[in-house]
Amino acid sequence: MSLDAAIVDHTAGLLLRYFRSGAAIEGAAPRLDQRRDVDILKGHWAVSAPVRHLTGYLLAHPHETQALLSYRERVDDAVARGRLDARRTWFYRQQSGIPSALVTHEPVRSFNTGPNLLLAWVLREAASYTARLFSWQGADSPYLPTIEKAQTDIRSVQKIDALREPLRAVSLGHRPNAASVRDAARSRRQVYRLAVDAYRLLQGLERGEADAMDRVARSALIAPLEDWRRFELAVGLSIGEALAQATGESLHLHLLGAKFSGPIVTAGRFAIYWQQITGYHQPPPLEPSELRVRAILQAYGINTGTERPDLIVVDRDQDAVAAVVEVKYIAGDTATTRFREAVDQVVRYGRSYAPTDATAPLLSRSLVALSRHAPARIDPDAPAPFSVDFETLKQPHGLDAWASTLIALP
Numbered sequence: 001m002s003l004d005a006a007i008v009d010h011t012a013g014l015l016l017r018y019f020r021s022g023a024a025i026e027g028a029a030p031r032l033d034q035r036r037d038v039d040i041l042k043g044h045w046a047v048s049a050p051v052r053h054l055t056g057y058l059l060a061h062p063h064e065t066q067a068l069l070s071y072r073e074r075v076d077d078a079v080a081r082g083r084l085d086a087r088r089t090w091f092y093r094q095q096s097g098i099p100s101a102l103v104t105h106e107p108v109r110s111f112n113t114g115p116n117l118l119l120a121w122v123l124r125e126a127a128s129y130t131a132r133l134f135s136w137q138g139a140d141s142p143y144l145p146t147i148e149k150a151q152t153d154i155r156s157v158q159k160i161d162a163l164r165e166p167l168r169a170v171s172l173g174h175r176p177n178a179a180s181v182r183d184a185a186r187s188r189r190q191v192y193r194l195a196v197d198a199y200r201l202l203q204g205l206e207r208g209e210a211d212a213m214d215r216v217a218r219s220a221l222i223a224p225l226e227d228w229r230r231f232e233l234a235v236g237l238s239i240g241e242a243l244a245q246a247t248g249e250s251l252h253l254h255l256l257g258a259k260f261s262g263p264i265v266t267a268g269r270f271a272i273y274w275q276q277i278t279g280y281h282q283p284p285p286l287e288p289s290e291l292r293v294r295a296i297l298q299a300y301g302i303n304t305g306t307e308r309p310d311l312i313v314v315d316r317d318q319d320a321v322a323a324v325v326e327v328k329y330i331a332g333d334t335a336t337t338r339f340r341e342a343v344d345q346v347v348r349y350g351r352s353y354a355p356t357d358a359t360a361p362l363l364s365r366s367l368v369a370l371s372r373h374a375p376a377r378i379d380p381d382a383p384a385p386f387s388v389d390f391e392t393l394k395q396p397h398g399l400d401a402w403a404s405t406l407i408a409l410p
Contacts (some may be wrong), residue, residue, distance in 0.1 A: 003371060007234050008222050010394055014212060014237040018253050019207040041205050041216055043136065046129035047143075047150045049219035050198040054122065055153040057194055065116060065162040065190045065358050074106050076263065082106035113166075114180035115187055118311035119195040120166035121176050125202070127154045140275070146224040205348065228329035235327045235369045235393065236274050236311050240265030242399035243272075245312075245405050270406065271318040280321050309349045315409060321353040322406050324366040324385075335373035339387070342368040346385050365405050369393065 045051065058064075074081060074094060078100040088103040134147050158167060181199065184192040204212025222230055235264035237253075244251035249268030263271035286294065294304050311325035326346050328338040346366050347359075354362040368374070374389035387403075392398040 004227055004230070006394075007230050007371075007390065008218060009389075011222050011230060011234040011237060012214055012217045014234070014241060015221065015253075016214055017241075018211075018251065038205060038208075041213065042202065043129045043133035044220040045198075045202055045205055045216050046126040046133060047146050047220050047224075048198075048201065048216045049223075050194070050201050050215070051122070051126050052150065052153070052219075054128075054191070054194040054198050055150070057156050057191055058157045059153060061191065062160045063162070064189055065119070065160070072106055073103065075101060075103050077101055077260040080104050081189075097160065113373070114176070115168055115184035115189075115192045115195075118176040118180045118184045118199060119192060120163060122195050122198050123154060123157060123163070124167060124170055124203075126150075126198075130154060130267055142225055142229055146220075154211070163304045164313070227331070229325075231329045231369075231371055231390070232274065232310050232327045234390075235266055235325065238393050239311070239325065239367070239399060239403075240267050240270075240272050241312065242403040243267040243270045243406065246400070246403035263314070269315055270322065271312065271316055272315045273312045275308050275310065276312065278312055278321075280312070280314065281352050284356065307345070307349070309345070311352070313406065315406070321362065322365055322409060323402075324349045324353060324362065325369065326367075326385075329371045330373075335370055335389075336375070338370060339368060339375055342370070343385065364408075365402075367402055369389045 073085070073088075074152055076207045077098065080102050082104040082109075085103045085105060089101065092101050092103050093099060102299035130147055130151050133143075134151065137144055137147065157163065176199070179385065181196060187193060201212050201215060222233070225233065242250055244267035245267060247268035247270070252266045253263055264274045265272040297304055309324050310327040312321055313323040313325065314320070315322040322345050326342040326349075328342050330338050346363065346368060350359040350362050350366070363385055365385045366375075368385050368387050370387070370389045370391050372391070374387045374392065377384060377387060386402045388398060388402070
């Protein structure tokens with residue numbers, strides 16, 4: 001298995017452990033907020049692979065929806081336009097006094113049928129949840145391109161002439177009945193089978209099925225991210241789980257809501273922020289070389305900008321940053337080169353999150369995570385950050401030593 005595939009598997013496993021059963025990690029409180037988390041998962045269902053395949057197939061085959069034969073009741077005078085309903089005819093003649101009235105069931109072709117209503121319901125539900133998911137995102141959310149593409153495709157699908165009648169007929173408050181699902185599943189047309197797959201995936205999420213949650217996690221939570229972001233996400237979830245185990249507190253995942261002004265994970269008194277400066281950042285005094293760089297950039301009208309750590313662990317009881325975590329996905333450079341870069345960044349960030357004369361304790365609690373070949377520390381007493389790679393990260397107790405240093409804080 002490739003490293004990228006292993007990272008996806010590891011991240012999906014962490015997410016699945018969180019959503020499945022709601023059991024606590026060494027604690028008494030459940031970690032799954034059923035109402036909140038399932039609702040957010042349904043938001044990501046709307047951009048998951050089955051829904052994307054359905055909309056993509058409809059755009060490529062807009063005429064595949066099928067009009068089926070149905071019957072509508074009508075009353076005429078002395079004219080039979082379909083199958084005669086003798087009982088209703090007798091009642092109608094008695095009530096109206098018209099001896100030649102006929103009640104018949106006229107055959108008509110309509111798109112407003114069971115399979116089309118199921119298809120329309122799935123599309124309406126997906127449109128509703130993509131809008132909600134979009135509203136939950138921050139300006140820098142890595143999921144925005146995927147959500148915007150999904151919204152564009154759904155709007156295009158809703159303009160297909162054959163779907164206008166079913167889309168007007170469906171109500172999100174009334175789900176398709178069993179006959180509609182059965183007829184769509186038996187259909188020879190692929191569009192209806194794709195609609196059934198998306199619908200059953202949504203039902204699986206609501207029932208808490210592990211396979212359904214795994215499919216959504218892989219196709220909608222992890223797949224839209226670049227390789228390096230996937231690794232950062234894997235590290236963030238892993239350190240959150242390690243801190244939950246060390247504290248005996250429950251783990252709470254805030255990533256899916258994508259409110260990027262807040263933490264992605266909380267575990268007891270610790271909160272983990274991903275790609276955020278946070279309000280704890282205090283610009284440090286610039287060194288001579290940094291002053292020179294700023295002056296040169298200003299000569300070109302370029303701002304120096306502010307760098308953001310990959311992950312920050314905040315001790316909410318102390319109202320201070322407990323650790324800085326720098327993540328490096330190695331793709332071309334050597335592990336040693338990337339480790340040097342990470343250490344340089346951790347030291348630089350440390351000046352922004354700790355007093356100038358007290359950065360050593362923060363550095364000792366910080367962490368560098370490499371995708372492979374992390375170096376081993378020779379001097380355990382040196383004020384240096386911990387170093388782990390993905391293989392260590394996957395181990396059940398791979399982060400215990402690091403987590404214990406944060407727990408030891410007063």
